[in-house]
Amino acid sequence: MKPxxxxxxxxxxxxxxTGLLLFTVAVPQSSxxxxxxxxxxxxxxxxxxxxxxxxxxxxxLAGLYLASQMKQFGxxxxxxxxxxxxxxxxxxxxxxxxxxxxxxxxxxxxxxISLTGLRIGNTSLEGPLKRISIDETAEAGSITIVTTxxxxxPREAFPSLFGSPAKALILIAPPALMQQLSGFARxxxxxxxxxxxxEGESASLYLVAEEKAGLLDSIPVGSIVNILSEITESTTSxxxxxxxxxxxxxxxxxxxxxxxxxxxxxVRENAPGDDKIFNGxxxxxxxCVAVLELARILAAGPRPKxxxxxxxxxxxxxxxxxxxxxxxxxxRPLEKLVANLQFEMLGRxxxxxxxxxxxxxxxxxxxxxxxxxxxxxxLVADPHPEENFFERSDNITLARRGVVAHTxxxxxxxxxxxxxxxxxxxxxxxxxTNAIDSIVKPVIWLVNTDWKPAWKEGMKP
Numbered sequence: 469m470k471p472x473x474x475x476x477x478x479x480x481x482x483x484x485x486t487g488l489l490l491f492t493v494a495v496p497q498s499s500x501x502x503x504x505x506x507x508x509x510x511x512x513x514x515x516x517x518x519x520x521x522x523x524x525x526x527x528x529l530a531g532l533y534l535a536s537q538m539k540q541f542g543x544x545x546x547x548x549x550x551x552x553x554x555x556x557x558x559x560x561x562x563x564x565x566x567x568x569x570x571x572x573x574x575x576x577x578x579x580x581i582s583l584t585g586l587r588i589g590n591t592s593l594e595g596p597l598k599r600i601s602i603d604e605t606a607e608a609g610s611i612t613i614v615t616t617x618x619x620x621x622p623r624e625a626f627p628s629l630f631g632s633p634a635k636a637l638i639l640i641a642p643p644a645l646m647q648q649l650s651g652f653a654r655x656x657x658x659x660x661x662x663x664x665x666x667e668g669e670s671a672s673l674y675l676v677a678e679e680k681a682g683l684l685d686s687i688p689v690g691s692i693v694n695i696l697s698e699i700t701e702s703t704t705s706x707x708x709x710x711x712x713x714x715x716x717x718x719x720x721x722x723x724x725x726x727x728x729x730x731x732x733x734x735v736r737e738n739a740p741g742d743d744k745i746f747n748g749x750x751x752x753x754x755x756c757v758a759v760l761e762l763a764r765i766l767a768a769g770p771r772p773k774x775x776x777x778x779x780x781x782x783x784x785x786x787x788x789x790x791x792x793x794x795x796x797x798x799x800r801p802l803e804k805l806v807a808n809l810q811f812e813m814l815g816r817x818x819x820x821x822x823x824x825x826x827x828x829x830x831x832x833x834x835x836x837x838x839x840x841x842x843x844x845x846x847l848v849a850d851p852h853p854e855e856n857f858f859e860r861s862d863n864i865t866l867a868r869r870g871v872v873a874h875t876x877x878x879x880x881x882x883x884x885x886x887x888x889x890x891x892x893x894x895x896x897x898x899x900x901t902n903a904i905d906s907i908v909k910p911v912i913w914l915v916n917t918d919w920k921p922a923w924k925e926g927m928k929p
Contacts, residue, residue, distance in 0.1 A: 500761050500905040502897050508537075508757045512730075513749035513892050520748060521734020522786035523563075523707045530730045530756075531558055531710035534780045537760055538712035541767040546711035546777055546799075559709040561782065561793040562663040566591070569698030571674065573611075573638065581683050583638065583695065586652040586673035587630070588659045591697040593672060595635045596690050606634035606671075611693055613676075613684055614639045620648060631868075632671040636695055641675040649675060659697075662789055665796025707731070707782035709790045714766060716915075718773035721800060724915050725777045725808040725871075726762055727791070728755030729784030729862055733886060743888040750879070750890050755811035756780055758876075758904045765908055772915040774806065781862050791862035795869055807836055807914065807921050808873035810863040814903050815895040818880035820851035826903055827851060829875040830858035833928070836872050836921035845910035852881065859929070867929045872921040878903060 511517070511533060518526045535545075535557035545555040568588055572580040598610040602625055606612040612634045619642040621629070629637060639645065646653075653675065674695070676684070687693065710730065716722065732748025739746070747753075763778045781790035798805065814826070821827055824846050828837040831849035841847045850857055857875065858864065866873035878899075884890040 500765075500901050500908065502901040505757055505761070505901050505904070506897055508760060509749060509753055509892055509895060509897075512753040512756060513747045515745050515747070517747075519734040519746040520730060520732045520753075522731040522783040522789075523705050524734060526734070527731045527782050528558070528708045531708045531780060531782065534710040534730060534756060534760065535712070538710075538763055538778060541764045543712035543714055543763055543767050543778065546713040546779070547709065557710050557712055559711055559790075559793060559797075561707045561709065561789055562704060563707060563783075563789055564661045564663060564702065564704050566659045566661075566699055567701040568657055568659055569700045571695065571697040573674075573676070574694040574696060575683065575687055579683070581676060581680055583674040583676055584641075584646075584653050585657070585697070586639075586649060586675060587671075588697055589672045590635075591659065591699055593635050593695040594692060597687055597693045598634075599689060602629075602639075606632045606637060608633035610634045611636045611695060612638065613681075616640070616645065619644050621645065629673060630671070634671045636672040636674060638674045638676050640678055640681045642678045646675060646677065660787065660789075662793050662796065665793055707786070707789050707793075709782055709794055710780040711794070712763065712778045714772060714776045716773055716775035717771045720774070721804045722806050722920075723775040723777055723800065723804055724806055724911075725779060725866070725873075726759050726811070726911070727777075727779040727781060727808060727862060728752050728759045728811045729782070729790065730756050730780040731782050731785050731790075732890075733785055736888075739888055741888070746886065746888050747891050749892050749895055750813045750815040750882075751885065752784070752812045754813060754815040754895070754900060757900075758811040758814055758907070761904050762908065762911055766912070766915065769912070772912075773917075774915045776915050784862050788862055788865050791865040795865055802869055802871060805866070805871050808863055808866045808871050809911070810861050810873065810875040811877075812861050812875050813877050813879035815900050816878065816880065816882065817896065817899050817903075818851065818878045820880065821848050821878075822846070824902065824906065826876050826878050826907070829861070829863065829877065830867075830927075831874070832924070833858070834872045834874070834921050834923050836874060839919065839921065840910045840914065843910045843913045844906075846906045847876070847910075850877075852879075855881075864929065870928070872923060876907065 545557040547556045547559040571583045595611040598612040602616050729752045733746045783789040827850045828847050831837040861875045863873040863875045
């Protein structure tokens with residue numbers, strides 16, 4: 469039981485300084501060491517880090533710690549330029565949130581229809597009215613009415629809806645569809661933009677209640693219509709990434725991304741009991757340590773053929789804002805990013821797989837997992853497909869842009885997930901050390917081979 473969730477500033481500063489100085493005299497080693505793993509975890513998941521809440525100063529502090537380690541390893545910065553034009557490890561992400569009130573489709577003089585937003589990219593849209601069935605492709609730049617086949621949307625249709633070239637799609641929704649998409653509708657009450665990335669240019673999605681859709685029948689196809697959303701409030705905030713890279717020697721410009729998310733859910737005053745700090749030891753301090761160890765070992769060895777990026781993303785828990793910024797501002801063509809391995813929740817074994825095994829989300833979607841396994845990785849398919857983990861970490865941001873991207877994990881659905889009990893004391897450090905060590909040689913192979921992974925037919929998200 470913790471005596472208090474806020475320590476005295478002097479004590480907190482002492483912990484932070486100790487952590488930052490911990491490895492200044494360490495000599496890089498070729499294998500993963502349990503003492504080093506413990507030391508990183510004891511800083512990142514300490515009470516002084518206040519749960520590394522998304523977008524808080526503690527998330528940024530975690531990023532500075534991770535950057536300091538990469539700098540000691542000799543890894544070059546991969547973040548923004550600092551105030552005097554020099555390279556930096558930290559990427560500052562500016563997020564603009566706009567609360568949305570009433571949204572209407574303007575059909576002409578004194579005629580409009582109310583819409584329910586599912587995803588709002590812009591508060592004012594104009595384009596020619598078109599009509600399609602859900603199994604057809606919308607025209608670029610249009611505002612398109614979409615009819616469903618049976619009043620529902622099959623799961624496999626969502627990628628094409630979200631990736632539509634239209635300015636907006638308006639789905640005619642019977643009550644069952646309204647119910648199916650109610651969660652999306654609640655989230656769409658605010659519009660979020662990540663500045664500097666061009667986000668918001670993809671199709672906006674709306675619902676129109678079936679009983680009101682008859683008003684649309686009088687509007688000829690091709691007529692110019694407008695969609696307007698009221699702005700009730702607008703705020704800005706920041707999150708941060710910490711990014712380093714080793715430039716490849718091969719000259720191809722190809723790159724591999726090794727990543728984890730450094731934020732967790734912070735302090736929750738309304739949590740039951742005395743412990744209000746959600747430390748996030750397994751989720752995802754453990755993944756950060758895995759990437760740090762891979763960074764240290766790769767930096768200590770021969771220069772890899774492919775460029776390797778090490779990215780610690782902010783605000784994964786709040787909507788993947790850090791990874792979305794990274795992808796939107798990536799410093800080379802995305803087709804040059806050959807693969808992404810995200811590391812998440814590696815602190816304990818999963819009883820559903822072998823005692824020394826890790827699993828890969830979306831294993832069946834590409835040939836990356838099987839090829840890594842052929843090169844020594846103890847990787848198997850995700851034993852929890854019903855949880856949809858492939859879509860629940862930062863890898864999905866890259867996968868939706870075409871990058872072969874998966875998450876490595878050993879999460880066994882333990883009850884400490886997103887609880888104050890996700891503490892350092894629950895970590896199985898011998899297992900975690902061996903788990904990270906088991907992926908080292910396969911990753912070294914991946915960053916030096918000419919082989920490229922590919923999505924299997926029909927399995928690209």
